[in-house]
Amino acid sequence: MSTATSAPEAISRVRLAMRAAQVPPSATAALDAQAKALITQGVDVINLTSGEPAFPTVEPAVQAALDAIAADFTRYTPAAGIQELRSVVAEFLGRHGTEYEPGQVVITAGAKQALHYAFTTLVESGDEILIPAPYWVSYPHLAALAGGTLVPVQPAQGSGLKVTADQLRAAVTDRTRVLLLNNPANPSGVVYDRTELAALVQVAIDHDLAIISDEICDHWVFGDAAHVSVAALGPEAAQRTLTVGGVSKTFAMTGWRIGWVAAPTPVAQAITAIQSHTASAPSSISQKAALGALTADLTIELERRRLELDDRRRTTIKALADIPGIDVDGDPTGAFFLLADVSGTYGLTLAGETITSAEVFAELLLTEANVAVVPGADFAAPNHVRISYTVPSARLAEALTRIADFVARLGRDGG
Numbered sequence: 001m002s003t004a005t006s007a008p009e010a011i012s013r014v015r016l017a018m019r020a021a022q023v024p025p026s027a028t029a030a031l032d033a034q035a036k037a038l039i040t041q042g043v044d045v046i047n048l049t050s051g052e053p054a055f056p057t058v059e060p061a062v063q064a065a066l067d068a069i070a071a072d073f074t075r076y077t078p079a080a081g082i083q084e085l086r087s088v089v090a091e092f093l094g095r096h097g098t099e100y101e102p103g104q105v106v107i108t109a110g111a112k113q114a115l116h117y118a119f120t121t122l123v124e125s126g127d128e129i130l131i132p133a134p135y136w137v138s139y140p141h142l143a144a145l146a147g148g149t150l151v152p153v154q155p156a157q158g159s160g161l162k163v164t165a166d167q168l169r170a171a172v173t174d175r176t177r178v179l180l181l182n183n184p185a186n187p188s189g190v191v192y193d194r195t196e197l198a199a200l201v202q203v204a205i206d207h208d209l210a211i212i213s214d215e216i217c218d219h220w221v222f223g224d225a226a227h228v229s230v231a232a233l234g235p236e237a238a239q240r241t242l243t244v245g246g247v248s249k250t251f252a253m254t255g256w257r258i259g260w261v262a263a264p265t266p267v268a269q270a271i272t273a274i275q276s277h278t279a280s281a282p283s284s285i286s287q288k289a290a291l292g293a294l295t296a297d298l299t300i301e302l303e304r305r306r307l308e309l310d311d312r313r314r315t316t317i318k319a320l321a322d323i324p325g326i327d328v329d330g331d332p333t334g335a336f337f338l339l340a341d342v343s344g345t346y347g348l349t350l351a352g353e354t355i356t357s358a359e360v361f362a363e364l365l366l367t368e369a370n371v372a373v374v375p376g377a378d379f380a381a382p383n384h385v386r387i388s389y390t391v392p393s394a395r396l397a398e399a400l401t402r403i404a405d406f407v408a409r410l411g412r413d414g415g
C-alpha cells in the first residue's frame with residue numbers, strides 16, 4: 001500500500017521527449033482560461049480573446065450532421081476524406097481562381113492539423129521557415145515539432161504591419177526551405193493585396209522555397225480588401241504551394257474540426273499517407289456537416305454575417321482611435337482581430353501597479369476593468385494587445401467603454 005500523500009497519477013516517472021517538453025501552453029489559451037475562471041466566479045468579464053466568430057454554426061451543416069447520424073454514416077472514411085467533400089472543396093477554392101483537382105485535396109481535423117501535416121511533410125531537422133511578423137502563436141511550435149525553426153521577418157516602423165519582398169529576401173539563408181504566409185493575418189487583421197502578395201511569392205520562386213499559405217480567414221475581408229489565393233498567382237506559385245483552409249471560421253464550425261490542405265499531387269499523397277497512420281481520417285459526421293455547409297446556398301447569410309462583423313470592426317477602430325495611449329496598428333481589413341499598440345500607456349499606474357509591458361496592460365485591464373485581451377509577445381508584437389471584435393455588438397460597445405474608462409483612470413502617481 002502506498003504511503004504517498006499525492007495521488008499516484010500526480011507523480012510522473014515519465015521523461016518527456018525534448019520535442020514535447022519544449023512546447024509551452026499557448027498564451028492565448030492561458031488568458032482565455034484566466035478570463036473563464038473569473039466568469040465562473042460570477043465576474044462579468046467581456047472576453048475579447050476569442051479566435052472564432054460569435055455566430056452559430058450554419059444550419060445546413062447541423063442538418064447534414066443529424067442526417068449522417070440517422071443514416072449511420074459513422075465509420076472510417078477514406079484517409080483523404082470523402083470524395084464528394086474533396087470535390088466540393090476543390091470547387092470552393094476555385095472561386096479564388098485556383099485550379100485544384102479533387103485528388104489534390106486532403107480533408108483534415110481543422111486547419112491546424114493540416115498545418116501540422118504540412119510542416120511534417122516539408123520540414124527537415126534544422127530547416128528554416130520564413131514568416132512575416134506578427135504571426136499566429138501556433139506557428140513556431142508547429143515548426144519546432146517538425147524539427148524546424150521559424151524565422152520571423154519584422155515589418156518596418158510605419159509600414160502598416162506589412163513586410164516587403166526585400167525584407168524577406170534579406171532573411172533567406174541556405175537553410176530556408178519554406179515561406180509561410182497567412183493572409184488575412186492573425187493577429188493583425190492585415191490583408192496583403194495582390195501586388196504585395198505576388199512580390200512575396202516571387203521571393204519563394206527565386207529561392208525555390210515551398211509555400212504554406214494559411215487562408216483560413218479568406219471569407220473575412222472588409223472594405224476595399226479582397227482575398228487573393230497564393231495558388232492563383234500563376235503556375236509557378238501553384239506548383240510550390242500548400243493551401244490550408246477549412247470551414248471553422250467561415251461557417252462558424254470551429255468545434256466540428258474540419259479543415260483541408262490542397263497541394264501538388266505528390267504532397268497531397270504524402271499527407272494522406274501520414275493521416276492514414278495517425279488520425280485515419282477526420283470525423284465522418286463532421287465531413288458530412290462540412291459538405292452540407294459547402295453545398296448549401298449561404299450567400300445571403302454569409303454576407304449578412306460579414307457585414308455585421310465589418311460593423312463591429314469599424315466601431316472598434318473608431319472607439320480605440322479616441323483613447324489616448326492606444327494606437328491601432330496597420331489597416332485591419334481582414335479576419336476578426338486587430339492589434340492595438342499600448343506602449344503609450346507605459347509608465348502609467350493603477351492600483352499600485354505600473355504598466356511596463358503589454359502583458360501588464362492586459363492583466364490590469366482584466367482585473368480592473370473585466371475585459372480580456374491577448375498580449376502580443378507570443379505573436380512577435382510585444383507592445384501590442386490583440387483584440388478580437390467578434391463578440392455581439394452590445395457587449396463590444398460595453399467592452400470599448402470599459403477600455404476607455406480604464407485608460408482614463410491610469411495615472412502617474414499610483415492612483
Ligand SMILES: Cc1ncc(COP(=O)(O)O)c(C=O)c1O
Nearest residue numbers: 051110111112136186246248259
Ligand atoms: C491563422 C490560423 N490558422 C489556423 C487556425 C486553425 O483553424 P482550425 O480551427 O480550423 O484548426 C487558426 C485558428 O485560430 C488561425 O487563426
